[in-house]
Amino acid sequence: MVTLPRPKKIAFGLHVPKSFAKLADTKPSMQRLYIGATALVTQTALDAGNPMVDKETRKNSATRTFAKMIVTTGSGVCARSIGEWIGENGIKKGLFKVPECFKDIVKNTYSSTEAQKNELESLGMKIEEIQRKNSSQILESLTKKKYPRAIGAIAGVAMAVVSVFVADMLFIDPITNWMLDKCPRLNKNKNKANENKQQCENKCKGWKA
Amino acid sequence: MIKPRQFFKITAPRFHIENNGKFLTRTSALTFTVSGLGQGLSVLNNKKLPKDDRKYIFCQEMATMGINLVALLTFSNEFGKWGKKLAEKGKILPHKINAEQVKQYMSEAGKKALDSKVQSKISTHIKAASVAATILGQIVALNVFAPIVRNVLAGYADKRSKQKCKNIDGIKHIASPVMPATPIKNEEQVPATMFTSTLHSTRANDMFNSFADNPNKNLQELLDQHK
Incomplete structure (x- = not known):
């Protein structure tokens, strides 16, 4: 019996765009934005379709979640961005210095010069500029690019922690209520509730009389 | 450290x-x-x-x-x-x-x-x-x-x-922050004109509780429900 050779398995994979590599260096502010933007859709939808409560409660909780998500995401992204800006500019303006040992850390993480070049390219440096530099200059500029980013990320997280106490605890509820008052679409339910309350009070007055 | x-x-x-x-x-x-x-x-x-x-x-x-x-x-x-x-x-x-x-x-x-x-x-x-x-x-x-x-x-x-507001016997108890829970037994026996009677107070409380639960519900529906 003739046995046919088994066909070689061909490996298929989904090709991702070139910009996908940039996700390796995601900043905390961007991460907060991704989480907040999706929360705006998913949490509002989940609250609007919650079968455990009645229709009116669903509407109210969904509008409140929507308003709250806008406020919390806005304050979170702003706080982190400010922290990142302070961290990155602090090094550029000489407030903090890049420690000498950090060069070794970068060298260990990106062992080959090609990896360092690739990282510099993904950080936004032009290819011609990279090609003009020798290996030690490449390591130097990568360290100078990476350290401010790391300090910026840490400062961003610190600012986020501070913003929880300053913004979230003090301003979230008033801002959410203000948004619900100002926005006529969100306010529709509240107006109706107030109208009903007024009607009920008038009726009670009539009964008592 | x-x-x-x-x-x-x-x-x-x-x-x-x-x-x-x-x-x-x-x-x-x-x-x-x-x-x-x-x-x-x-x-x-x-x-x-x-x-x-x-x-x-x-x-x-x-x-x-x-x-x-x-x-x-x-x-x-x-x-x-x-x-x-x-x-x-x-x-x-x-x-x-x-x-x-x-x-x-x-x-x-x-x-x-x-x-x-x-x-x-x-x-x-x-x-x-x-x-x-x-x-x-x-x-x-x-x-x-x-x-x-x-x-x-x-x-x-x-x-x-x-x-918690419902009794095991089926007698309805009204949980109200204003007054203690009062059972309603025979609603038809009590005249419906006096607002000051216990039943009517409880009815009013019942209605207010429903209103508190559903603040956006049409008032007329609530009134009909508790007539």
């Missing part, structure tokens, strides 16, 4: 560079814990709330924080591993690189034969896949899993509190 100065200058930036996915997860966990504690403390300091309510809402806030934290750490960790696996197996590929090259990169012997530019591209791609999957895990944990669990628990607690 690490000094705080050294921690902020070297240890934390090193962690950020070496493993950005884990850095994002741990810092998110930190901010969520602080935010949960802050909200809990603000409830405890809220003098407008009764003391018992304060304790209850504080426990609720802590439970929410716990659900968020456990979901965040579990999901982001598992998703991160899954993303890394997908990239290592060549299921998602970097730009202009095929699955064979990724397979070659994963074996010790084959790695040396690859061009250094390809090597660096693949290693960056694996890192990016891990970070992207970690963020996806965080989104699923915080925006899908935690709200569903919270809604189910809140609905269950709401049902239990409503059931």
Whole structure:
């Protein structure tokens, strides 16, 4: 019996765009934005379709979640961005210095010069500029690019922690209520509730009389 | 022990560079814990709330924080591993690189034969896949899993509190903050004109309770319901 050779398995994979590599260096502010933007859709939808409560409660909780998500995401992204800006500019303006040992850390993480070049390219440096530099200059500029980013990320997280106490605890509820008052679409339910309350009070007055 | 100065200058930036996915997860966990504690403390300091309510809402806030934290750490960790696996197996590929090259990169012997530019591209791609999957895990944990669990628990607690108002014999007791629960036995026997009678007070309370439960319901419907 003739046995046919088994066909070689061909490996298929989904090709991702070139910009996908940039996700390796995601900043905390961007991460907060991704989480907040999706929360705006998913949490509002989940609250609007919650079968455990009645229709009116669903509407109210969904509008409140929507308003709250806008406020919390806005304050979170702003706080982190400010922290990142302070961290990155602090090094550029000489407030903090890049420690000498950090060069070794970068060298260990990106062992080959090609990896360092690739990282510099993904950080936004032009290819011609990279090609003009020798290996030690490449390591130097990568360290100078990476350290401010790391300090910026840490400062961003610190600012986020501070913003929880300053913004979230003090301003979230008033801002959410203000948004619900100002926005006529969100306010529709509240107006109706107030109208009903007024009607009920008038009726009670009539009964008592 | 690490000094705080050294921690902020070297240890934390090193962690950020070496493993950005884990850095994002741990810092998110930190901010969520602080935010949960802050909200809990603000409830405890809220003098407008009764003391018992304060304790209850504080426990609720802590439970929410716990659900968020456990979901965040579990999901982001598992998703991160899954993303890394997908990239290592060549299921998602970097730009202009095929699955064979990724397979070659994963074996010790084959790695040396690859061009250094390809090597660096693949290693960056694996890192990016891990970070992207970690963020996806965080989104699923915080925006899908935690709200569903919270809604189910809140609905269950709401049902239990409503059931407290009903007697086992079928006699309805009205839970009212104004007056003690009063059973209604034979509604038809009591004249319906006197508002001052106990029954009418209880009816009014009943109506107000329904109104409090559904503030947006049409008033006429409520009045008809409690006629």
